[in-house]
Amino acid sequence: MTAADDSTFLNISLPTGTPKAERVAFLRLCTALATASLDPADAIDRNLWFAEAGLGDLYNKPTLAAAANTLIDLVEQGWTLSTAYKHGPLLAPPPSNADPVVEKARVRRQEHLRRDPQLRKASVRRFVEGMEKPREFKGKLVTVFNLMRDGRELADSLTTAPDPGSVIRPYIQIVDGSRCERTGYLLHDIWRYFRHTWSNAYSTVPGRSMPILIRDAATPHHAVIGLAAISSPVVQIAERDEWIGWGTDTFLEEVRKAPSDEIAAWLAGRIDAQLGEIYLEDLLADNVLQPTDLHHPTNEAIAMLRADAERHRQKHHRTPLSEVRQIEQDPWVQRATSHLFRSKRAAMLADTLEASRTLRPFFSPKPAADGLCQALSDTKAKVQLRRLIRRARGERVGTVIADLTVCGAVAPYNALAAGKLVGALAVSPKVIAAYRAKYSRPSDIASSMAGRPIERESRLSFISTTSLYGSGSSQYNRLRWPAAVMGGPNDKWISFTELGRSRSFGTSHFTDETVDALVRLSRVKGAVVRVNSVFGEGVSPRLRKVRLGLAALGWPSSELLKHGRERIVYGIKLVENLRDYSLGIDPAPEYLLDPEQADETSVGVWWFERWGQRRAVQPAVLESMRRHRLVRPISHGARVPLPTDETDTTPTESMFFSADSS
Known part of the structure; x- marks a missing residue:
């Protein structure tokens, strides 16, 4: 494989502190793959290549295991690998192909990475x-x-x-x-x-x-x-959000052109609605919040809430996984008072009180179009309006x-x-x-x-x-x-x-084996943020796991997560x-x-x-x-195409019968 333009390449050297023997083994694997004539239509047998490169027992080499598995996945997807750079191996994303037949074949190959295993x-x-x-x-x-x-x-x-x-x-x-x-x-x-x-x-x-x-x-x-x-x-899908008209900038521009009392009342009502849906008892009991702060929030109160949110976020990530998963079965108040939701509530309340403090002068004594126009002309108020709109969109996007x-x-x-x-x-x-x-x-x-x-x-x-x-x-x-x-x-x-x-970007071009290796590496490296794959932590747990693993490798996750598919x-x-x-x-x-x-x-x-x-x-x-027949030998496109490896144990012909299609 040769590089057409070195400026497109990403350095994938192993991180500082990796034993020399692992760095040498990884370079052997890179050199072998870079000089091989690989058929894009054929899957890469990673275990064969690992053995050829003499990687040894990868279980006790989490850094090498994560790097080698990630490399195989990317090369199999058509990424270009070069070892000519003196400071380490380089990878470049596959070029887009104008031929739809070739591009479809590449996408199928990418999807089969996870489907066939x-x-x-x-x-x-x-x-x-x-x-x-x-x-x-x-x-x-x-x-x-x-x-x-x-x-x-x-x-x-x-x-x-x-x-x-x-x-x-x-x-x-x-x-x-x-x-x-x-x-x-x-x-x-x-x-x-x-x-x-x-x-x-x-x-x-x-x-x-x-x-x-x-x-x-x-x-x-x-x-x-x-x-x-x-x-x-x-x-978030930019194309969808802009077409609907609820993208933050698009919405605000339309409001600026045609402000109304209705929109002003809705924005003011959003503040009250958010406050009404936050459990407050423990925050009040712990003196993180005073009752007067709800009506007259101060910078000090907002700062205390943000500090409380960060403190409980860290406690959540130190909580045993068995306790974290129990959250899903707890009653509502117990869920609310868990470290995870205490952190989310404190952060949400801080944001809402900040919006209330900033926007109250523009919406008093009654929300109206004139006040909305003034808020749109004020830098700080506009920031809070943007937050309210994003929150409203996030609240209803999934419903x-x-x-x-x-x-x-x-x-x-x-x-x-x-x-x-x-x-x-x-x-x-x-x-x-x-x-x-x-x-x-x-x-x-x-x-x-x-x-x-x-x-x-x-x-x-x-x-x-x-x-x-x-x-x-x-x-x-x-x-x-x-x-x-x-x-x-x-x-x-x-x-x-x-x-x-x-x-788009995502993880569809990474096998489960690679994701497991990246997760293990991030844990070994002591990642501060733990992804538990439980509700409430955030969207796309698989994506967050891969990000953490790539970060532990020191590789550019933003670039490597681009699967190159339009x-x-x-x-x-x-x-x-x-x-x-x-x-x-x-x-x-x-x-x-x-x-x-x-x-x-x-x-x-x-x-x-x-x-x-x-x-x-x-x-x-x-x-x-x-061509889709239900008589022996059964040949039908709606039948699951199980791989036919030598080690497979496939059903025998006698197990099937002619389905009644009369």
């Missing part, structure tokens, strides 16, 4: 094989293959049925703890099985998550058409905004552009109503801050998603439908709108008053759909007439569908 795990293999093994249900043998539709049968039905529109009858099934009435499988197991067929690894997501199955009532066992999942959103984190069709339906059907159904009234019903309950974080149950708004106003590839998304492209299909007004449309392109950001606007409802200025959403409409039939009819029917008459599409 996952599919090799004994527990995952047992799960997949158990789903594929026949079991008795209501006097008949069933397997997960009963939940797949034979492609030949579907193709034939579409070409011979008097009414092709009746050949597929899609409906939504919200995944909960119940079982499938036609196979006896847990709904979540069905969802998990088909999720393992995706290019990226299956994983649970923190926060809210509502898996969804799209099934076909036209088949005996109601075959799975596709999967979706509505989950807690990424907190009225959601991400479509899983969305797609499985074979053979995907040949008919059924991914568009899944996308439309995933944001339909039935899903919106199910989400509200599921999350109309106390918020864990807000209730832990208040010491009492606090319920947040759960009526969705906006759903965003991203493409897997930056070159485009055939699934979301041109995906729009009349609002009337979902019970809305006849003159409105609902659509997946392209909001922009985001070159993604298209899409948004689905569900309400007319998007910005004002999403921020809480308007108390109720003005929906573009009928949130009470429970029947999804009209969406299925729209999809087939707009997309499915056109493909059902194309010979190439029909032929591609027929």
